[in-house]
Amino acid sequence: MATLVTLSERCGVDKGHEHALLQRCRAGDAGAYAELLCLYRDKAVNLAYGILGNPADAEDAAQEAFIRVFKNLRSFRGEAAFFSWLYRIVVNVSIEMLRRPSRREVPCGTQLHARTDAESEETERGVNVRSVLAALPVHLRAILVLREADELSYAEIAGILDIPLGTVRSRLSAAREAFRRKYREMVG
Amino acid sequence: MRCKEVRSLFSTLMDGELCAEDKSSVEDHLCGCRACQAGLDELVHSREALRSHLSLRVSHGFEGRVLQAIGQAAGESTCAARRPMLEALIDFMQPGWRQIAASVAGALLLLYVTCAAAGLGFGSAVRSGRAEPGWLPEPQMVLEEPYRYFWYRGWRSDEQPQKRTHRSSEEIERCFDVIFS
Numbered sequence: 250m251a252t253l254v255t256l257s258e259r260c261g262v263d264k265g266h267e268h269a270l271l272q273r274c275r276a277g278d279a280g281a282y283a284e285l286l287c288l289y290r291d292k293a294v295n296l297a298y299g300i301l302g303n304p305a306d307a308e309d310a311a312q313e314a315f316i317r318v319f320k321n322l323r324s325f326r327g328e329a330a331f332f333s334w335l336y337r338i339v340v341n342v343s344i345e346m347l348r349r350p351s352r353r354e355v356p357c358g359t360q361l362h363a364r365t366d367a368e369s370e371e372t373e374r375g376v377n378v379r380s381v382l383a384a385l386p387v388h389l390r391a392i393l394v395l396r397e398a399d400e401l402s403y404a405e406i407a408g409i410l411d412i413p414l415g416t417v418r419s420r421l422s423a424a425r426e427a428f429r430r431k432y433r434e435m436v437g
Numbered sequence: 438m439r440c441k442e443v444r445s446l447f448s449t450l451m452d453g454e455l456c457a458e459d460k461s462s463v464e465d466h467l468c469g470c471r472a473c474q475a476g477l478d479e480l481v482h483s484r485e486a487l488r489s490h491l492s493l494r495v496s497h498g499f500e501g502r503v504l505q506a507i508g509q510a511a512g513e514s515t516c517a518a519r520r521p522m523l524e525a526l527i528d529f530m531q532p533g534w535r536q537i538a539a540s541v542a543g544a545l546l547l548l549y550v551t552c553a554a555a556g557l558g559f560g561s562a563v564r565s566g567r568a569e570p571g572w573l574p575e576p577q578m579v580l581e582e583p584y585r586y587f588w589y590r591g592w593r594s595d596e597q598p599q600k601r602t603h604r605s606s607e608e609i610e611r612c613f614d615v616i617f618s
Contacts, residue, residue, distance in 0.1 A: 378490040422448035429483040
């Protein structure tokens with residue numbers, strides 16, 4: 250079995266330091282909150298991006314998630330890992346955004362900036378990957394991003410999505426198989 | 438193990454979450470099955486493609502926007518805490534709840550007026566000497582102790598008041614029969 254290494258540790262965040270940061274945030278220290286934001290900003294935005302497929306929506310979702318974290322920080326008792334709580338909020342906000350009728354619909358390729366010829370092939374591959382990911386059902390997309398982007402353990406994913414371990418295993422297998430099939434159809 | 442069974446374990450195998458026994462069985466199968474080996478290679482390849490395109494560079498100024506939004510949210514929550522309780526309650530109540538509350542209040546008022554108009558007495562207060570026959574209690578008193586003030590009309594003026602503080606269930610039923618008949 251794989252050794253359990255939490256996301257905080259992979260991000261280089263010392264658990265004691267994170268605990269102290271959270272305490273300072275609860276006490277209203279704006280600097281502590283800015284530090285916490287820097288630690289998890291990229292992870293939160295990338296998770297939302299994987300689910301939403303749109304950079305602007307991803308940043309909006311991450312912003313909304315951080316605001317909810319701020320509002321509910323006093324009720325966070327630290328029984329679960331902080332990142333697990335944050336990720337659950339990001340996933341929920343992203344799913345809520347997907348249901349909004351006013352959501353921006355930007356094709357996967359259009360948000361990419363103009364690149365040099367040398368980068369065009371890589372860009373095209375990225376567009377294909379994004380298109381395939383966007384074509385998957387949202388529950389498969391979410392679990393795939395949690396596992397592949399952050400290499401979270403099955404137990405961590407189960408905690409974030411609030412599903413049993415067995416469901417994580419079967420859903421992840423289904424998500425990978427669906428991605429493989431669609432990716433092969435697209436790239437040949 | 439059959440091919441279908443082996444392929445269902447690929448995902449867990451890639452994550453290193455397979456138990457030693459299953460892992461050994463899958464690897465044995467893969468040694469003799471080119472199709473399954475190709476399937477696993479393809480799955481690994483698609484995973485690598487996905488992993489290499491999942492990151493997004495967060496736009497400049499993201500933290501500033503978030504902190505500003507949090508500052509606004511904090512300001513709103515502080516203002517909300519300072520608002521009078523009644524105003525906050527009105528804000529909290531959705532239109533549907535307002536209609537229900539208004540309906541309940543209207544129904545209570547109608548009941549009170551109907552009782553008074555029908556001459557339903559408020560015998561308890563009269564009997565206890567706190568009021569004269571024909572006296573009407575304040576609405577607040579009725580709301581606080583409705584059972585005390587709903588009484589049969591005959592007790593108010595025509596009959597001798599009796600020193601009783603409790604009513605039988607039959608009397609209460611009779612009272613409600615009169616009110617709702």
